[in-house]
Amino acid sequence: MSYPRALMIQDKKLDPQLLLEIRRRLVRMHYESGVGHTGGNLSAIDALSLLFKEYVGDEDHFVLSKGHSAGALYVALWSAGKLPEEALATFHKEDTLLAGHPPARGIQDIMFATGSLGHGLSLAAGTALALRLNKAPGRVFCMTSDGEWQEGSTWEALIFASHQQLSNLTVLVDHNQLQGFGNTTQVASMAPLWERLRGFNIELDVISGHDLDLMRNALDKRPGRPHFIILETTKGKGVSFMEDRMEWHYLPLNEDHYKKAIEELTKP
Known part of the structure; x- marks a missing residue:
């Protein structure tokens, strides 16, 4: 089984009202599946929706x-017409x-199985270098968590991207300051992360x-070197x-949670 691209065409530019609809669909999907991780999905959904509706084209990765x-990624793909409604129900x-x-495999817009934190930036940097070596157009976008910047492999990927001057690489960091066992500052502080990256x-x-x-102003930039965008977000936004x-890094939604969440996500 696989889902091809562009099953639905939705060219509407992302606006706050549409984003509310996307958030509601994300919450409903998590509620119906009984799956947690809702908080970190809500912190990432704004940026992911914007990327796939306005920036990630056929030549991009x-x-x-x-x-x-992943839930936020699937709903962002749905909002951009790259996954059908019936897929979200599964x-x-x-x-x-x-x-x-x-x-x-199986979803054209997803290149790699990810989730063992600290691997994604290496995959993205390697893809960006491959595009350059092949003189291929397109940008590579990568979203990391802030917690995975406690992983050595993420810093190795940063060193590689900086050394290679991968101008086709844009990295977004979902900086919601919470991870599986607490606040990122309490677990392994590097605050503020951006000061560590400035070197x-x-x-x-x-x-x-x-x-x-x-976010549009930042994503419109083409600075000629790797571009890192720290997104200051709120876990469970909205x-x-x-x-x-x-x-809410872990908890699933019960019926009362779901009803209250949908009620709050009715108005901008």
Whole structure:
């Protein structure tokens, strides 16, 4: 089984009202599947939706390094017309392609199975170098979590990307400051992360990951060297009882949670 691209064509530009619809669809998908990781999906969905609706073209590639936000990736692909509605209904079910982490095959817009944190940036950097060596057009986009910057392999990939001056590589960091066992500062502090990155030969922006115009301004840049965009986000964004709560890294939604979340996601 596989899902081809462009099953639906939705050319509408992303706006706050459409983003609310996307958030509701994400929450419903997680509720119906009984799967957690909702908080980190809600922190990433704004940027992922913007990428796939306005930036990732047929010649471009995307790697989701924070694989536990696969739900947000699937819903972003759905919003861009690259996954059908019926596919979302199979999320985390038997024989699905929409597993809890991105699959290795079957969905054209997903290049790699990811989720063992710290591997995605290496895959993205290697892809960017391959495009350059083959004189192929296109950009490579990668989203990492902030917690995986505690992984040595992520820093090795940064060294590689900086040394190779991969100008076709754009890296977004979902900086929600919460990970599986607590606050990133408490677990293994590198705060502020962007100060650690400034020593490398990269372009660096630190912006809100929930402001569409700021993200557009950053993504429109073509700086001629690797571009890293730190997205300051809120875990559980848009749902009051989830926001900045570490437990929503894991918890599934019960019926009461779901009803309250949908009610809150009705108005911008």
